[in-house]
Amino acid sequence: MKHKFHTLLFSVVALVAGIPGVQASDIIIHAGRMLDVKTGKIMTEISIVIEDDHIRAVEPGYITKYGAETIIDLKDYTVLPGLMDMHTHLSTVISANFFMEKFVMDSADYAFRSTVYARDTLLAGFTTVRDLGDQDHNLTIAMREAIAKGYIDGPRIYTSGKGLATTGGLADSGNGLRREWMDNPAFVEGVINGPISARKAVRQRYKEGADVIKLNVTGGVINKGRFSPGSQWMQDELDAAVETARDYDMVVAAHAHTAEGILRSVRAGVDSIEHGTFMNEESIILMKKHGTAYVPTMTAMKWLADKAKDDDSMPAGIRARAESMGPQIDITVSRAYKKGLWIVFGSDAGVFPHGLNAREFEYMVAAGIPPVTAIKSATIESARLLRIDSHLGSIETGKLADLVAVQGDPLDDITLLQDVKFVMKNGIVYKQE
């Protein structure tokens, strides 16, 4: 009797205090189908037990034994891990006025506008993003905190803050302006020259709270300056930046379209090559040797090539470049996949409207990547790139409860991922249609 009383008391206390692992769970999801991204297999009739922000158990059958307060019926759906986009710009969107914005928008204007982009991204099923370059200084660092504190809805953010470039490179905000506006930006603004300032720039990002480092190693499509055919960083500058980032355990992403830019970045030891448009045989061999990830951003390249035909959608200077570079990406991605490169999902959202990130799946599959490999690239492989696969990237006991669901089988029809019906992040439901 005494024992019973003790147990009862303990249960009540546990319920009130929410002690994990004792009695009730918060939510049980009954999933008609669930994709195990580790095996690539669809499992049927699965219960996913959610407690607080994490997955407490994944069990066969539609169970109720944990006494959850809420049962979510997804018997007609396929449940997948929350999607992860390794290349976004949540503070950016390209328009015909893009280069003029900085003269008329204040930081607060950028910040409020970006809250819409963050919500659109989350509701599209992307529960985690790696953001690679702020339009307004450190906006996404502040936004990461605002989302984590629950002030606004958005994905979990791993951000580079301001990306790094050399003078005249993609992240030099003085490019193309009249002389008094060109200024002489330095490491604080993300412009480096020489190994010492490369180190300073990485440490500045660390100091300001960035999670990852973004190096703009070559010219870009969205660049007011010229597009140089080689690399805009010298080897010693890249080596210094990557070595410094290693000291802080920061993942390094290199924007590189040209073969020379790719080669130097890979030699320096970056974790991923972004875009990689003019990747050649030598770059593929070196990337394989170093285990460098390739993040293709096909959606951005295709969007730009398509919109380049339209006078009003982008500044005139980038149209010609967009038209010529866009079609190359299909060839590059299909070759990279055939050669066995490690391909990780990244769309470059912000170059195109936020929330359309899942188009990347369709383009990847069209380039010859199997649907299950494309989905892995946006879940477990993204988590591996960010070194967070111990708690994200798959639906497993103990991992954070980030889940999405689509109607039908995404392995049959990859475009279903563009119409996500259910979104959960950290155990909280943000969308249920």
Ligand SMILES: [Zn+2]
């Ligand atoms: Zn980008």
